[in-house]
Amino acid sequence: xxxxxxSGGGSVQAGGSLTLSCKVTxxxxxxxxxxxxxxxxxxxxxxxxxxxxxVAVIGSDSKTYxxxxxKGRFTISVDSAKKTLSLQMNKLRPEDTxxxxxxxxxxxxxxxxHHQGVKKLRxxxxxxxxxxxxxxxx
Numbered sequence: 001x002x003x004x005x006x007s008g009g010g011s012v013q014a015g016g017s018l019t020l021s022c023k024v025t026x027x028x029x030x031x032x033x034x035x036x037x038x039x040x041x042x043x044x045x046x047x048x049x050x051x052x053x054x055v056a057v058i059g060s061d062s063k064t065y066x067x068x069x070x071k072g073r074f075t076i077s078v079d080s081a082k083k084t085l086s087l088q089m090n091k092l093r094p095e096d097t098x099x100x101x102x103x104x105x106x107x108x109x110x111x112x113x114h115h116q117g118v119k120k121l122r123x124x125x126x127x128x129x130x131x132x133x134x135x136x137x138x
Contacts, residue, residue, distance in 0.1 A: 001025075003106075004023070012092055012135075016136070018134060020086065021086050022129055029065055031106055032105060033107065034104045036087045038052070052120045054067060056076035070089075070096075101131045
């Protein structure tokens with residue numbers, strides 16, 4: 001049984017940092033694409049249409065892809081020995097507030113990402129965690 005469990009969320013002030021982790025159990029790891037998605041809460045929710053949008057993705061070849069809004073601030077990485085996906089978030093902004101979900105899928109999304117970026121990849125991922133809340137205050 002595949003399970004993804006996020007942790008590390010919390011409340012910080014703008015400019016602060018958080019590191020999210022996603023522990024993966026079950027027969028899922030090698031060859032999978034993995035990513036972090038954000039579903040806005042609060043005031044940003046209406047602006048995004050309550051969509052769960054891609055923030056960062058790491059391919060099975062370890063190539064990383066980021067939404068423009070987080071480039072230079074967020075870093076996605078994997079620890080294969082621990083089967084853990086991480087998202088290091090620096091210089092956090094109030095608009096980063098939301099529920100963060102990790103996701104995984106065995107398909108190769110390279111062509112899709114090059115065509116449309118990571119923000120609209122929700123429908124391509126088949127395995128999801130329950131989410132962890134990140135709140136950034138101004």
